[in-house]
Amino acid sequence: MLWLLxxxxxxxxxxxxxxxxxxxxxxxxxxRTALGDKAYAWDTNEEYLFKAMVAFSMRRVPNREATExxxxxxxxxxxxxxxxxxxxDPSRNHTLPAVEVQSAIRMNRNRINNAFFLNDQTLEFLRxxxxxxxxxxxxxxxxxxxxxxxxxxxxxxxxxxxxxxxxQHRRKNKGPxxxxxxxxxxxxxxxxxxxIPCDPLDMKGGHVNDAFVTEDERLTPL
Amino acid sequence: xxxxxxxxATPLQFVFACISYAVxxxxxxxxxxxxxxxGGGSFLVPYIIMLTVEGMPLLYLELAVGQCMRxxxxxxxxxxxxxxxxxxxxxxxxxxxxxxxxxxxxxWAFWYLFHSFQxxxxxxxxxxxxNRTGYDEECEKASSTQYFWYRxxxxxxxxxxxxxxxxxEPALCLILAWLLVYLCILRGTESTGKVVYFTALxxxxxxxxxxxxxxxxxxxxxxxxxxxxxKMEQLxxxxxxxxxxxxxxxxLGLGFGSLIAFASYNEPSNNCQKHAVIVSIINSSTxxxxxxxxxxxxxxxxxFNYESCLNKVILLLTNSFDLEDGFLTVSNLEEVxxxxxxxxxxKYSEVFPQIKNCSLESELETAVQGxxxxxxxxxxxxxxxxxxxxxxxLYFFMLLMLGIGSMLGNTAAILTxxxxxxxxxxxxxxxxxxxxxxxxxxxxxxxxxxxxxNYWFDIFNDYAATLPLLLIVLVEAATVCYLYGLxxxxxxxxxxxxxxxxxxxxxxxxxVSPLLIISLSVFYLSDYITTGTLQYQAWxxxxxxxxxxxYPPYALAIIGLLVASSTMCIPLGALGTFIVRxxxxxxxxxxA
Numbered sequence: 055m056l057w058l059l060x061x062x063x064x065x066x067x068x069x070x071x072x073x074x075x076x077x078x079x080x081x082x083x084x085x086r087t088a089l090g091d092k093a094y095a096w097d098t099n100e101e102y103l104f105k106a107m108v109a110f111s112m113r114r115v116p117n118r119e120a121t122e123x124x125x126x127x128x129x130x131x132x133x134x135x136x137x138x139x140x141x142x143d144p145s146r147n148h149t150l151p152a153v154e155v156q157s158a159i160r161m162n163r164n165r166i167n168n169a170f171f172l173n174d175q176t177l178e179f180l181r182x183x184x185x186x187x188x189x190x191x192x193x194x195x196x197x198x199x200x201x202x203x204x205x206x207x208x209x210x211x212x213x214x215x216x217x218x219x220x221x222q223h224r225r226k227n228k229g230p231x232x233x234x235x236x237x238x239x240x241x242x243x244x245x246x247x248x249x250i251p252c253d254p255l256d257m258k259g260g261h262v263n264d265a266f267v268t269e270d271e272r273l274t275p276l
Numbered sequence: 277x278x279x280x281x282x283x284x285a286t287p288l289q290f291v292f293a294c295i296s297y298a299v300x301x302x303x304x305x306x307x308x309x310x311x312x313x314x315g316g317g318s319f320l321v322p323y324i325i326m327l328t329v330e331g332m333p334l335l336y337l338e339l340a341v342g343q344c345m346r347x348x349x350x351x352x353x354x355x356x357x358x359x360x361x362x363x364x365x366x367x368x369x370x371x372x373x374x375x376x377x378x379x380x381x382x383x384w385a386f387w388y389l390f391h392s393f394q395x396x397x398x399x400x401x402x403x404x405x406x407n408r409t410g411y412d413e414e415c416e417k418a419s420s421t422q423y424f425w426y427r428x429x430x431x432x433x434x435x436x437x438x439x440x441x442x443x444x445e446p447a448l449c450l451i452l453a454w455l456l457v458y459l460c461i462l463r464g465t466e467s468t469g470k471v472v473y474f475t476a477l478x479x480x481x482x483x484x485x486x487x488x489x490x491x492x493x494x495x496x497x498x499x500x501x502x503x504x505x506x507k508m509e510q511l512x513x514x515x516x517x518x519x520x521x522x523x524x525x526x527x528l529g530l531g532f533g534s535l536i537a538f539a540s541y542n543e544p545s546n547n548c549q550k551h552a553v554i555v556s557i558i559n560s561s562t563x564x565x566x567x568x569x570x571x572x573x574x575x576x577x578x579x580f581n582y583e584s585c586l587n588k589v590i591l592l593l594t595n596s597f598d599l600e601d602g603f604l605t606v607s608n609l610e611e612v613x614x615x616x617x618x619x620x621x622x623k624y625s626e627v628f629p630q631i632k633n634c635s636l637e638s639e640l641e642t643a644v645q646g647x648x649x650x651x652x653x654x655x656x657x658x659x660x661x662x663x664x665x666x667x668x669x670l671y672f673f674m675l676l677m678l679g680i681g682s683m684l685g686n687t688a689a690i691l692t693x694x695x696x697x698x699x700x701x702x703x704x705x706x707x708x709x710x711x712x713x714x715x716x717x718x719x720x721x722x723x724x725x726x727x728x729x730n731y732w733f734d735i736f737n738d739y740a741a742t743l744p745l746l747l748i749v750l751v752e753a754a755t756v757c758y759l760y761g762l763x764x765x766x767x768x769x770x771x772x773x774x775x776x777x778x779x780x781x782x783x784x785x786x787x788v789s790p791l792l793i794i795s796l797s798v799f800y801l802s803d804y805i806t807t808g809t810l811q812y813q814a815w816x817x818x819x820x821x822x823x824x825x826x827y828p829p830y831a832l833a834i835i836g837l838l839v840a841s842s843t844m845c846i847p848l849g850a851l852g853t854f855i856v857r858x859x860x861x862x863x864x865x866x867x868a
Binding site: 082083084085086087093132133134135136183184185186196197198200201204205208209211212215216219223 | 393409
């Protein structure tokens with residue numbers, strides 16, 4: 055009698071979990087791709103962990119807190135490793151709607167991935183798209199900061215060059231006119247030295263060469 | 277003139293200025309493409325022949341003219357023959373068009389440079405779509421590097437008719453690029469002379485670093501072997517010779533007036549013959565060197581794509597037949613495929629259409645040139661290298677140096693005649709003239725930052741400089757040899773530099789080079805005429821690839837205007853001088 059019941063139950067289970075069955079999802083793992091040499095073998099213990107993770111995800115959905123590990127059914131495990139799973143309700147006659155299972159898995163995807171050391175690409179739930187992490191967007195885009203720095207440096211350098219150019223230009227313009235002023239002043243001071251206007255002919259055109267004077271004196275000692 | 281003409285501080289500055297002007301982006305993104313298209317190693321034969329027969333003589337001619345006449349292009353040609361002052365004006369007009377669109381490339385290089393300081397690089401990942409379940413559609417269909425170039429950088433419109441608005445991000449980068457150029461040319465040779473040390477030498481440093489990195493990349497040897505295996509039958513292809521001649525011609529930057537401008541700041545006794553030979557050899561060697569680097573990068577990218585293609589096929593088969601993960605490898609792929617085809621024929625035929633035939637050859641054959649090479653192919657290779665931020669920064673910094681170096685030559689070609697002119701330089705100091713030229717070019721260059729800007733850029737790139745330059749250089753060579761007289765020029769040269777003219781240069785200037793230019797011009801004209809309507813490549817966002825479209829009539833009109841506005845300067849200049857002289861003669865006759 056018990057054996058009959060057991061067979062009946064497993065037959066029902068078999069019907070509930072079938073490839074392509076209603077509310078069933080296919081899962082695909084790529085252990086060697088993800089972990090290389092450190093890949094673990096996929097055995098019944100790993101399957102038990104998987105069932106536990108799915109049950110955990112379902113328990114976080116409101117109204118489904120009573121989900122047990124035994125409510126999650128796995129079937130058609132291949133060498134790939136891939137298999138199908140369904141989640142049944144406590145009566146074990148119906149499977150839970152796909153939409154609920156989908157949203158539960160999506161919300162806890164990270165925990166499930168981490169339990170198996172896998173990621174979204176190596177632990178695939180077909181028909182359950184993963185929520186991709188958006189790239190971090192800083193409040194100010196980085197490129198504007200670098201642009202701003204370069205812009206300021208170039209503007210400052212340009213201003214410095216232009217200003218030094220203007221200063222050089224002014225100095226050149228002042229230069230010749232300054233030279234003329236000093237010459238005039240010199241001539242003026244000579245003329246008005248000592249308050250007495252000196253004879254212009256004395257100072258301009260002809261200076262006494264002291265060297266010749268001393269020579270003459272040496273040559274005529276008498 | 278009250279002030280002595282500003283001179284280069286050392287002859288080395290002059291050589292570096294010429295090198296940084298001649299070695300530009302064309303060496304990096306056009307020569308490797310030509311090498312690949314026309315027979316790899318065997319392309320070097322027509323290239324070197326054209327260098328000795330066309331490149332060196334014409335370069336020497338321009339430098340000699342500039343050094344003897346000691347004026348910018350307009351003044352120099354007016355001195356040689358007053359009826360040909362139009363040649364100088366045409367050079368200035370072409371340089372003006374060039375500087376307008378060339379600095380946009382520097383703006384793009386700045387954009388990529390600023391975006392290289394992020395992890396991950398923004399062109400290595402696709403952005404997510406609206407509900408975060410997958411990637412953006414356009415990005416999926418194209419690749420992430422293409423998406424970043426066409427959508428994020430250019431924000432390109434589907435056709436040239438839809439101009440769209442000015443994009444503020446590239447516009448800011450363009451303004452920055454023009455500010456940098458202004459900073460470098462502000463003080464004339466004083467500032468330019470110091471900047472060219474950097475713009476000439478730094479690209480070589482980066483190229484050497486890239487060479488070492490490139491040669492050690494996985495799969496680099498595939499690219500190098502593909503490029504350098506000579507395909508001797510291409511030597512018989514006339515297109516190979518024509519393209520070699522064209523590449524030498526445009527790579528040296530002849531006819532723009534920049535070389536005349538640079539040489540005019542030389543000491544009269546400078547040995548410009550030696551410098552001409554040095555500059556042309558260095559320019560060509562840089563092209564070859566850059567193509568070695570480019571092809572090792574190509575090889576890496578092709579091998580990477582080939583291996584990911586194979587991995588995709590392996591994944592597809594593993595998933596369809598539920599084989600054990602890791603069972604299928606590259607080595608046993610073929611046998612397993614045949615086994616599966618025989619064991620599960622129905623299932624295999626379902627999967628078969630999705631299995632791509634991965635071929636390394638076809639990856640290597642995707643020859644790209646121009647902005648596509650620099651901003652799409654290279655970035656794709658860089659994103660797969662380790663420490664990609666460093667390589668990206670180095671690469672775009674090098675592009676920037678190459679671009680700024682060429683811009684210095686272009687602006688010198690425009691500014692030297694303006695500052696030489698006594699009328700203009702008496703009203704404005706040279707800082708103001710430079711500022712005005714930069715401002716006007718920047719304002720017009722904002723057109724290229726619109727959504728359809730890249731299409732206008734291609735118009736300018738393809739048509740503004742090609743045919744007019746050939747005509748300008750032809751007229752230059754013919755003028756010096758026949759109108760002015762080769763003997764007269766020879767004695768001028770001897771008087772200025774103190775060196776005699778070799779018979780080789782005389783033979784080239786008089787005969788061979790003009791003939792080559794005439795045949796190039798004939799080829800170009802016949803090419804334009806036989807192709808009928810001109811077409812362009814437009815980016816189709818829905819398909820994620822380029823499609824060919826026809827130019828609308830107003831675009832064709834603008835192309836015609838571009839070509840005409842520079843070439844018409846030559847006859848108009850002659851006509852103008854003739855009229856002025858006729859009027860003067862009329863005046864003196866009436867007075868007498």
